Amino acid sequence: MAEHVIKMPDVGEGVAEAELVEWNVKVGDLVREDTVIAAVMTDKATVEIPSPVEGQIAWLGAEIGDTVAVGSPIVKIDVAGDATPSTEPSDETPKVDSKAVAAEPEAKPAKAEPVAPPALEKKPAPASVKSTAAGPTSTGAPRPEGERPLASPAVRLRAREAGIDLRQVPGTGPAGRISHEDLDVFIARGREPVVTGLRPDTSVEEIKVVGLRRRIAEKMALAKSRIPHITYVEEVDVTALEDLRASLNATKRPDRAKLTLLPFLMRAMVKAIAEQPQLNALYDDEAGVIHRHGGVHIGIAAQTPSGLVVPVVRHAEARDLWDCAAEVNRLADAAKAGTATREELSGSTITITSLGAMGGVATTPVINHPEVAIIGVNKMMVRPVWDGSQFIPRKMMNLSSSFDHRVIDGWDAAVFVQRIKALLETPALIFVET
Amino acid sequence: MKEISCKLLVIGAGPGGYVCAIRAGQLGIDTVIVEAGKPGGTCLNVGCIPSKAMIHAADEYLKVSEMAEGTSPLGIGLSKPTLELKKTVAWKDGIVGRLNTGVAGLLKKAKVKSLQGWARFRDGKTVEVETETGVQVIRAETIVIATGSLPTELPFLPFGGKVISSTEALALKEVPKALAVVGGGYIGLELGIAFAKMGAKVTVVEAQPRILPLYDAELTRPVAKRLDELGVTVLTGAKARVLSSKGDALLVETSDGTETSIEADRVLVTVGRRPNVDGWGLEEIDVDRTGPFIHVDDQCRTSMRGIYAIGDVTGEPMLAHRAMAQGEMVAEIVAGQRRSWDKSCIPAVCFTDPEVVSAGLSPEEARQSGAEIKVGQFPFSANGRAMTLLGESGFVRVVSRADNHLVLGIQAVGSGVSELSAAFSLAIEMGARLEDIAGTIHAHPTQSEGFQEAALKALGHALHI
Numbered sequence: 001m002a003e004h005v006i007k008m009p010d011v012g013e014g015v016a017e018a019e020l021v022e023w024n025v026k027v028g029d030l031v032r033e034d035t036v037i038a039a040v041m042t043d044k045a046t047v048e049i050p051s052p053v054e055g056q057i058a059w060l061g062a063e064i065g066d067t068v069a070v071g072s073p074i075v076k077i078d079v080a081g082d083a084t085p086s087t088e089p090s091d092e093t094p095k096v097d098s099k100a101v102a103a104e105p106e107a108k109p110a111k112a113e114p115v116a117p118p119a120l121e122k123k124p125a126p127a128s129v130k131s132t133a134a135g136p137t138s139t140g141a142p143r144p145e146g147e148r149p150l151a152s153p154a155v156r157l158r159a160r161e162a163g164i165d166l167r168q169v170p171g172t173g174p175a176g177r178i179s180h181e182d183l184d185v186f187i188a189r190g191r192e193p194v195v196t197g198l199r200p201d202t203s204v205e206e207i208k209v210v211g212l213r214r215r216i217a218e219k220m221a222l223a224k225s226r227i228p229h230i231t232y233v234e235e236v237d238v239t240a241l242e243d244l245r246a247s248l249n250a251t252k253r254p255d256r257a258k259l260t261l262l263p264f265l266m267r268a269m270v271k272a273i274a275e276q277p278q279l280n281a282l283y284d285d286e287a288g289v290i291h292r293h294g295g296v297h298i299g300i301a302a303q304t305p306s307g308l309v310v311p312v313v314r315h316a317e318a319r320d321l322w323d324c325a326a327e328v329n330r331l332a333d334a335a336k337a338g339t340a341t342r343e344e345l346s347g348s349t350i351t352i353t354s355l356g357a358m359g360g361v362a363t364t365p366v367i368n369h370p371e372v373a374i375i376g377v378n379k380m381m382v383r384p385v386w387d388g389s390q391f392i393p394r395k396m397m398n399l400s401s402s403f404d405h406r407v408i409d410g411w412d413a414a415v416f417v418q419r420i421k422a423l424l425e426t427p428a429l430i431f432v433e434t
Numbered sequence: 435m436k437e438i439s440c441k442l443l444v445i446g447a448g449p450g451g452y453v454c455a456i457r458a459g460q461l462g463i464d465t466v467i468v469e470a471g472k473p474g475g476t477c478l479n480v481g482c483i484p485s486k487a488m489i490h491a492a493d494e495y496l497k498v499s500e501m502a503e504g505t506s507p508l509g510i511g512l513s514k515p516t517l518e519l520k521k522t523v524a525w526k527d528g529i530v531g532r533l534n535t536g537v538a539g540l541l542k543k544a545k546v547k548s549l550q551g552w553a554r555f556r557d558g559k560t561v562e563v564e565t566e567t568g569v570q571v572i573r574a575e576t577i578v579i580a581t582g583s584l585p586t587e588l589p590f591l592p593f594g595g596k597v598i599s600s601t602e603a604l605a606l607k608e609v610p611k612a613l614a615v616v617g618g619g620y621i622g623l624e625l626g627i628a629f630a631k632m633g634a635k636v637t638v639v640e641a642q643p644r645i646l647p648l649y650d651a652e653l654t655r656p657v658a659k660r661l662d663e664l665g666v667t668v669l670t671g672a673k674a675r676v677l678s679s680k681g682d683a684l685l686v687e688t689s690d691g692t693e694t695s696i697e698a699d700r701v702l703v704t705v706g707r708r709p710n711v712d713g714w715g716l717e718e719i720d721v722d723r724t725g726p727f728i729h730v731d732d733q734c735r736t737s738m739r740g741i742y743a744i745g746d747v748t749g750e751p752m753l754a755h756r757a758m759a760q761g762e763m764v765a766e767i768v769a770g771q772r773r774s775w776d777k778s779c780i781p782a783v784c785f786t787d788p789e790v791v792s793a794g795l796s797p798e799e800a801r802q803s804g805a806e807i808k809v810g811q812f813p814f815s816a817n818g819r820a821m822t823l824l825g826e827s828g829f830v831r832v833v834s835r836a837d838n839h840l841v842l843g844i845q846a847v848g849s850g851v852s853e854l855s856a857a858f859s860l861a862i863e864m865g866a867r868l869e870d871i872a873g874t875i876h877a878h879p880t881q882s883e884g885f886q887e888a889a890l891k892a893l894g895h896a897l898h899i
Contacts, residue, residue, distance in 0.1 A: 175840040177865045
């Protein structure tokens with residue numbers, strides 16, 4: 001028998017560590033070559049780690065949610081035959097599996113030790129106080145319907161004398177047994193009405209923040225703690241734009257993607273950035289350097305079933321309207337299906353965020369760190385607008401945009417948004433070569 | 435005679451009735467108990483207690499007989515013993531008598547008024563009692579029916595003469611030469627084995643395909659084996675017909691349909707017991723029935739307000755300890771306490787050879803209840819104490835839920851295992867899991883170690899097998 005050690009691979013982007021988000025094996029499992037052992041998550045993507053050998057899992061070096069440094073051993077596999085222990089530097093190209101990105105976070109919280117009433121325990125707790133640690137946190141139905149409450153005769157007697165229906169009392173003991181202490185807690189809390197109606201729910205459920213959710217949490221905390229945001233809201237009359245969009249869609253080539261508002265906004269941003277290149281930049285605040293990019297790589301924040309992801313339309317400055325539309329569609333589909341690659345999910349220089357029909361009147365978008373600007377699209381609706389003599393119905397839409405006030409002054413921000421507004425309100429300007 | 439008024443009237447001083455009355459007395463309730471026979475009911479007078487006395491005598495006799503034959507592995511020899519059944523019965527009667535007096539004393543101490551005579555309902559609140567000195571009318575706020583049960587009679591083998599019930603079997607003056615036992619349930623087998631040990635040629639006739647049909651085959655196998663060793667003939671799937679015309683044999687239709695004649699100077703009919711619902715005016719009160727039994731709810735209330743029923747008259751299992759628990763509960767309910775039937779199990783014991791104990795669910799019953807189960811079984815052949823007692827046959831079996839290891843049932847068969855029933859029912863009543871039993875130190879060397887080992891076995895790490 002030989003031992004084969006798998007180390008945390010370098011998953012690219014120069015990251016020094018990655019979060020372990022899934023174990024596909026447990027100690028004692030037999031694995032073949034290429035069996036996926038684990039999934040780790042970097043900034044944007046989930047990477048599957050396959051086994052390079054055939055053997056039996058002997059040791060797992062991390063728990064789900066742990067952040068592991070690149071190069072640390074994470075799995076040991078007993079390999080039959082080969083007498084010399086080998087350590088695989090895991091140069092095997094890790095497969096990027098963004099399907100996992102999509103599927104992961106949803107599955108995760110469920111797996112992450114939910115605080116279930118012990119009666120529901122699937123696995124027998126190891127006959128220790130551990131299963132009682134869950135504590136009397138749950139208040140709903142303490143056990144499945146029809147399940148008899150488990151209690152010693154002395155507890156039953158006390159409950160009966162106190163007029164308490166044990167079926168309502170959560171049990172924290174092994175197998176959900178109701179102890180004297182459980183009864184004390186129940187009595188101290190005051191009897192809750194058994195029937196329907198309003199009642200306080202004092203339950204607290206612990207959900208471990210792992211995977212994509214943790215990425216998002218860290219990213220948001222970073223952005224909000226480092227970046228002094230200035231948010232600027234302006235309304236845009238998109239009546240002309242909508243007319244143009246409708247006629248373009250009506251006469252488009254069948255192989256072309258249907259136009260939404262997004263490609264127009266992207267093209268308008270490209271134009272505005274040409275005049276104000278300081279908006280298309282990454283601010284490395286630790287080094288004190290602003291990286292002003294020539295290429296306009298627009299991140300499109302998108303809500304997928306599994307959480308927020310930001311696929312990136314690269315080089316929007318080199319794409320025409322139809323190309324932008326096609327690329328947005330392609331990336332949106334990939335993100336939803338979970339097939340977007342790591343490259344497609346990173347590298348933006350400025351971001352658009354939209355909640356579509358849920359867009360509301362105004363939002364306060366959080367900058368996609370280390371970018372310096374984010375454009376938020378609010379809901380378009382018909383509003384009465386005073387044209388000087390009367391109210392006329394106009395299709396109106398607000399833009400809520402945030403800027404990094406350390407490097408973008410309020411004036412510049414306002415100029416940028418006003419420029420986009422002007423372009424969108426007179427969409428012909430978007431297409432005029434200047 | 436002057437009418438008596440009381441808060442609580444208990445009809446029947448069997449184990450259910452007298453416990454109910456004693457507990458009520460303790461709680462300060464003005465209580466009257468009526469009994470036509472002697473206090474203690476079937477259990478004390480013609481059931482549990484006297485049968486155990488006779489079984490013990492039979493065991494002792496067999497033991498010394500084997501020693502006299504020089505077959506004792508213990509190396510003990512003695513001359514041929516004798517058995518004077520009359521003296522044995524007198525000894526047994528002495529025990530019964532002492533217990534009768536004991537129960538009467540306990541009732542008195544609890545300030546319960548005892549009345550001897552036959553009770554009969556006049557209406558839901560009034561009972562007439564025929565006493566030696568005349569009819570006594572008792573008016574009671576609450577009445578508890580604890581009239582018990584009677585041996586079931588077969589119409590083609592009516593009791594009388596050579597055909598006897600367990601009651602007469604316990605008072606025989608001589609050991610029958612040939613005894614036919616109709617009904618291979620626990621009563622028939624307990625007594626049949628005892629008489630076989632005392633020298634009778636015993637034949638058991640059971641209509642079901644196997645003996646002790648209420649227990650699973652695995653559990654009853656050691657008993658069947660022992661019956662064979664004792665020379666008891668067991669005819670399963672056989673139907674008793676009638677006595678032969680001469681009256682010296684029982685005619686039986688065997689499982690293959692042929693008629694055979696079994697020599698018998700006594701025929702013991704033990705085909706079950708029926709609730710005692712006749713002759714005390716049940717028809718005067720309108721209570722619901724479940725089959726032949728009086729229907730009660732989880733507080734032993736009948737369908738008539740103020741009337742409770744406990745014990746055998748309310749149905750299976752007809753066991754003294756069930757009746758006692760019901761009696762105690764009803765007394766406390768009458769005293770205004772909040773009580774209802776919430777027992778997890780009612781253990782049952784057969785004093786056969788070897789003994790059989792069952793508490794909670796058998797593996798089959800547990801499966802039928804929809805549970806995924808884990809079963810652990812430990813044989814007494816691997817238990818040191820059992821070996822020193824020449825009691826290596828049998829085992830302990832623990833049935834638990836697979837998901838949380840909650841113990842659902844415990845069974846055992848083996849010499850002296852009746853005393854293990856305390857641990858079994860306590861474990862179930864306390865909601866023990868396999869780990870609780872496995873983690874409890876069981877004294878060495880005792881048969882109870884088999885209980886711990888069975889739990890360990892279910893957990894996959896028994897130590898001594």
